[in-house]
Amino acid sequence: xxxxxxxxxMSFPLPAYLVGSYDxxxxxxxxxxAWGGIVCSTPPCLAVxxxxxxxxxxxxxxxxxxxxxxxxxxxxxxxxxxGLVSGRKHDKFAATGLTPVKSQLVNAPSADDxxxxxxxxxxxxxxLGSHTLFVGRIVDVKAEVGLKTDSGALDLSKVDPxxxxxxxxxxxxxxxxxxxxxxxxxxxx
Amino acid sequence: xxxxxxxxxMSFPLPAYLVGSYDxxxxxxxxxxAWGGIVCSTPPCLAVxxxxxxxxxxxxxxxxxxxxxxxxxxxxxxxxxxGLVSGRKHDKFAATGLTPVKSQLVNAPSADDxxxxxxxxxxxxxxLGSHTLFVGRIVDVKAEVGLKTDSGALDLSKVDPxxxxxxxxxxxxxxxxxxxxxxxxxxxx
Numbered sequence: 001x002x003x004x005x006x007x008x009x010m011s012f013p014l015p016a017y018l019v020g021s022y023d024x025x026x027x028x029x030x031x032x033x034a035w036g037g038i039v040c041s042t043p044p045c046l047a048v049x050x051x052x053x054x055x056x057x058x059x060x061x062x063x064x065x066x067x068x069x070x071x072x073x074x075x076x077x078x079x080x081x082x083g084l085v086s087g088r089k090h091d092k093f094a095a096t097g098l099t100p101v102k103s104q105l106v107n108a109p110s111a112d113d114x115x116x117x118x119x120x121x122x123x124x125x126x127x128l129g130s131h132t133l134f135v136g137r138i139v140d141v142k143a144e145v146g147l148k149t150d151s152g153a154l155d156l157s158k159v160d161p162x163x164x165x166x167x168x169x170x171x172x173x174x175x176x177x178x179x180x181x182x183x184x185x186x187x188x189x
Numbered sequence: 190x191x192x193x194x195x196x197x198x199m200s201f202p203l204p205a206y207l208v209g210s211y212d213x214x215x216x217x218x219x220x221x222x223a224w225g226g227i228v229c230s231t232p233p234c235l236a237v238x239x240x241x242x243x244x245x246x247x248x249x250x251x252x253x254x255x256x257x258x259x260x261x262x263x264x265x266x267x268x269x270x271x272g273l274v275s276g277r278k279h280d281k282f283a284a285t286g287l288t289p290v291k292s293q294l295v296n297a298p299s300a301d302d303x304x305x306x307x308x309x310x311x312x313x314x315x316x317l318g319s320h321t322l323f324v325g326r327i328v329d330v331k332a333e334v335g336l337k338t339d340s341g342a343l344d345l346s347k348v349d350p351x352x353x354x355x356x357x358x359x360x361x362x363x364x365x366x367x368x369x370x371x372x373x374x375x376x377x378x
Contacts, residue, residue, distance in 0.1 A: 002306070002331040009233045010305065010330050010343070011226065012259050012350035013202040013362060037200065037226030039238045040317035044198045047236070047322070049228040070201050076366045080373030095376050116199065117191065126315050128229035128324060133236070135317060141199050142191040153356040154199065161201035163352075163362060164369065167342040173202060173352060174363030177265045180353065184269030187284050 009035070009166070016079050016164040018069035019048055020100075020110040021059035023087060028100040028109035030069075030092045031056045032083030034164040035131060044138040046118055049131035055087040060122060060134050065106035068136070070116040072160040076170045078111075079162060105139050115159045117142045198224070198355070205268050205353040207258035208237055209289075209299040210248035212276060217289040217298035219258075219281045220245045221272030223353040224320060233327040235307055238320035244276040249311060249323050254295035257325070259305040261349040265359045267300075268351060294328050304348045306331045 014034040023029055035049035046068055050057050060066050071079045078096035085092070093100045098111035103119045110117045120136025127133075147158045156173055163171040203223040212218055224238035235257055239246050249255050260268050267285035274281070282289045287300035292308045299306045309325025316322075336347045345362055352360040 001334050002301070003334050005330040005332055005343075007233050007327050007329055009227045009230055009235075009327065010307070011204065011235060011257075012305070012343075012345065012348055013204060013352050014227065015200065015202060035227045035229070037236075038198045038203065038224045039236065039322050040224070040320040041198055041240075042319035043317075044196050045317055046198075046200060047226075047228065051230075068200075073366045077372050077375060080367065080369060080371065081376040082373070084370065084373045085377065112191070116201065118199070124315060124317065126313060126324070128232075128234055128313065130231035131229040133228050133324075135315070135322075138196050138198065140196055141194040143194055145190050145192050149356070151357075154194075154201075156201065156354045156356050156358075156360065159201055162366065163202050165345045165362075167338065167345050168340075169345075169368050170366040170372075171345065172363035172366060173354075174361035177262045177351065177359040177361060178269065179358050180269060181273065182269065183266050183359075184271070184273045186266060187270040188274065 014164040014166055016071060016162040017048060018071055018079060018082060018111055019056055020067035021056050021108050022063055023055055023059050024062060028093055029055055029087035030082045030111060032079050039135060045123060045135050046120060046138055047133050047135045049133050051131055063107045064122040065108040066120050066136060067103055067108045067110040068118040068120060069110050069114045071114045071162045073162050073172045075114060076162055115144045115147055203353040203355055205260060205351040206237060207260055207268060207271060207300055208245055209256035210245050210297050211252055212244055212248050213251060217282055218244055218276035219271045219300060221268050228324060234312060234324050235309060235327055236322050236324045238322050240320055252296045253311040254297040255309050255325060256292055256297045256299035257307040257309060258299050258303040260303045260351045262351050262361045264303060265351055304333045304336055
């Protein structure tokens with residue numbers, strides 16, 4: 001039996017993205033974002049939802065670019081910090097010890113310390129209410145050397161991505177349940 | 190050191206949503222979607238990206254409503270099946286044994302077997318290329334009784350949400366890393 005929890009933003013799993021951008025003075029900044037995801041295959045796109053009051057909002061509008069870092073569990077403290085304070089008052093790279101790197105493809109920085117970075121050009125945006133949805137065209141994915149399996153995909157256990165639990169904590173990824181595009185074939189008979 | 194993987198749709202973690210809708214004949218259908226996420230707080234919104242060729246696409250356009258089921262790991266086989274075949278040729282509820290329930294709030298069905306259901310009214314849509322992004326206003330969240338912690342949040346370990354790994358398999362959620370909006374305070378000093 002189900003109970004009503006009301007109209008709220010609840011979804012599992014949620015990402016813990018580190019969104020990188022340059023502010024109007026060219027200072028590299030990061031913000032943590034759990035609202036967003038992959039939204040198109042052709043062109044490959046990722047969207048992040050950001051409130052206009054956040055420093056990252058005008059930075060993306062001005063530079064028409066951002067990066068999305070996929071942090072691993074070792075970066076949980078830095079990820080949480082980047083969601084607690086504003087880049088207007090703090091240098092988040094200095095405070096966390098993360099290493100800023102300028103993308104060679106788009107006008108945005110990223111933290112080189114994480115396993116995977118998506119470099120995005122602003123493609124479309126949509127005003128939804130409290131948040132603007134910035135849709136970025138993914139121009140490249142950069143991954144730390146040594147994370148690939150024999151098939152060329154990234155090994156999820158090596159990536160060790162951080163998961164944001166809207167119930168209150170950060171989690172690691174757990175055990176495998178079954179192969180995608182495969183285990184469902186049992187039901188086709 | 191990082192290597193380039195090219196422009197591709199890669200993000201961790203990804204959800205494994207079960208999107209519920211009625212087709213033009215009123216038949217309840219489900220499709221599996223990993224492209225999407227929460228995109229706004231006020232109003233609370235969740236977006237899913239769907240190709241125009243999929244049966245779910247005209248169903249959402251016609252009914253201006255859909256549900257998003259958060260499946261648990263026990264439903265992995267059904268989730269995978271719902272992404273392998275089309276509702277035009279198959280009754281996915283019958284094939285999987287999932288139980289269709291009509292939402293009392295929006296004109297869309299869901300599978301009652303999962304732990305959490307989001308009931309959504311179509312709020313905005315955006316053409317991105319291969320996919321249309323349907324932004325739904327979340328009008329209610331329904332959760333199985335017994336999943337809440339003492340604080341009223343959902344217990345992630347009890348929800349046991351399925352994670353889609355774009356590297357190839359489904360995963361469960363793993364161990365806790367730290368408390369959100371808390372562990373980063375160490376770096377504020």
